[in-house]
Amino acid sequence: MGWQEGKYKYEQIVHKVIHLIEYGTFRPGNSIPSVRQMSIQEKVSITTVLQAYYILEAQGYIKAHPKSGFYVNSILPGDYPEPDVSSPGSDPTRVSIRELIMMVLSEHLNTRLVHLGVAYPNTKLLPTEKLNRNLVRIGHRIGGESVQYSIPLGEESLRVQIARRLLEAGCAVVPDEIVITSGCSEAITLCLRAVCSPGNTVAVDSPISFDALRCLEALGLRVLEIPTHPRTGMRLDALRRAIEHQKIDACLTISNFNNPLGSCIPDEKKKEMADLLGKYEIPLIENDIFGEIYFTETRPRVVKAYDRKGLTMLCSSFSKDLCPGYRVGWVVPGRFKEEIEWLKYTSSVATTKLPQLAIAEFLASGSYDPLLRRIRKIYAQNLSALSVVVKRYFPDETRVTRPSGGFLLWVQLPDFVDSLKLYRSALQKNIAITPGYLFSATQNYKNFIRLNAANWSEEAEEAVKCLGEIISTLK
Ligand SMILES: Cc1ncc(COP(=O)(O)O)c(C=O)c1O
Structure with missing residues (x-):
């Protein structure tokens, strides 16, 4: 369709902008000409451009950002259909x-x-030099302390920063409720060890990242894959049915931006999930490793924000947005804290001190946001x-x-x-x-x-x- 089509001026502008988006002049996330620019360019009134932009917005091509202008949407109309809700088998x-x-x-x-x-x-995109400079500077500053053991819970300055960030995810926790781990992988493994024994069954999203599957395999656990929606995550009706029909020892979900689906459990469904698991006293291992990389206006909450029984163990790390090689993650283990702290101590004593301090200083500097x-x-x-x-x-x-x-x-x-x-x-x-x-x-x-x-x-x-x-x- 050529962009000149359309009886009225505003229709012509609509077609023109769609044409420019579809052929890559304006790509998703780009700003398009302001209303004023477009009116001068096309020799039409401001009202005509506004009418065209409202239509483009209603059709899902662009979005107004307050005080900043109009931007091309990240998902465009006519994009591919999505995969269906998954339908894995019903046996562990x-x-x-x-x-x-x-x-x-x-x-x-x-x-x-x-x-x-x-x-x-x-x-x-990562602030590698800044982090590495922090490492060296802190190493000089604290001398021999820098090669001393950290404690199993991890460095307090880092736990304070994590606790502050968790407020945005709906969780009010104090630093002593957090255990620093060697990445999210160790956090998940410690949680599984705390609540499961070999041969037990864990309900998981389907599909789910092999980072989770490898931990489950290494511990000899069985997996029950639960149908998962490509946008809204694990189906709770299916989870409920599974719980009613067989023994589920724990549940594991990547609540915000599942790897590989990118699904995000809507906040109201997160509450429902916490209530369901709470009713049956089933521990939840919640992986929020992608939680900070959201494209919506605000950060999605975590299931843990709705957990009134301390059954949710919230796991994450800085591996997706700061420094995967530093191997720094954490878990907020709720009622399983003593067990997790002990398991952390028995598996690696503590996470390496300097990377924790370098990250804590980076977060405290205000550069993370x-x-x-x-x-x-x-x-x-x-x-x-x-x-x-x-x-x-x-x-x-x-x-x-x-x-x-x-x-x-x-x-x-x-x-x-x-x-x-x-x-x-x-x-x-x-x-x-x-x-x-x-x-x-x-x-x-x-x-x-x-x-x-x-x-x-x-x-x-x-x-x-x-x-x-x-x-x-x-x-
Ligand atoms: C969903 C998910 N969980 C856990 C991990 C492992 O995280 P870490 O490197 O912090 O151990 C990854 C890494 O790819 C991941 O994608």
Whole structure:
């Protein structure tokens, strides 16, 4: 459709802006000309432009940002359909994906590859120099203290900063209710060890990150995958049915921006989840590792904000938005705090001191919020750009998620695609993706792949195009 179409001036402006968005002049997240600029450019009145912009807003193309102007939406009308709510089997299974994980992991540091799959943040956006300078400066300042053990709970200055940030997620906790861990992985493992024994059953989102599955596998736990909506997360009716029919020893969910779905449990549903699990006294391990990377106006809350029984263990880390290699995470373990503190002490005594102090100082300096604002904006734009390119080069039947946070895209390919075959063919072209098999204990996602938008670039765009070509040869 040409943009000149339309009887009235405002219609012509509507068509023109849509045309410019669809052909990439204005990309998701970009600002479009102000009302005044457009009125001068098109020689029409301000009212006519406003009428056009209101229509574009109503149609889902643009959004007004108060005092700042109009911006192209991150998700555009006519985008791909989303994957359906997942429908995993109803029996608990042992997890056995270790070999697959190790196979994919072996390529993670291969610098010859264009990495489209691995869930690493974009290190170019991270304040690495500042953090490293903090490390050195603090090391000098405290001398011998810097190589001394930290305590199992972790450094108080960091716990104070985390407690302050948690207020925005709806949680009022004091620093002594927080245990610092070596990343979110250790937090999850400690929680599982605190409430489960080998052979127990844990209800999880489906799909779910292999970071969670590997912890479950290592502890000999069984997994019951619960149907999960691509936007609103774990289905509570399905969870309730599962609880009523079999023994569930714990539940594990990535409540905000599930990896790989990008789903976010709406706040009112979070309350329902806390009430449901509370009724049956089932501990919840809540992974909020992507919680700070939201594209909405405000930070989503956590399920823990609604937990009145202390059953929720809230886990997170700085791995997605600050410094994955520093290995600093935390857990707010509720009623399981003593057990978690003991398990932390028996597994590694304490988390390394200097990285904790360097992060605490960074947070206290006030630099974290501006950094997060920048990251959120760039990742939202990158995800939209990735979706557009997937739409352009992948087969018509392809479906993609619409994440409202994080930086991952979950892509459902036509049934004929086996994601492992695609993974191997892509490697031959120096492209790495993450096959769907890694996100389920029951091999539910044969024709799915996870893509990462954090490092979006022209090279990545070329790689997506190449993937599209490979997919067409798999028929
Ligand atoms: C959902 C999820 N949980 C946990 C982890 C592991 O986090 P960490 O590096 O802090 O141990 C990751 C990392 O990719 C993840 O995506």
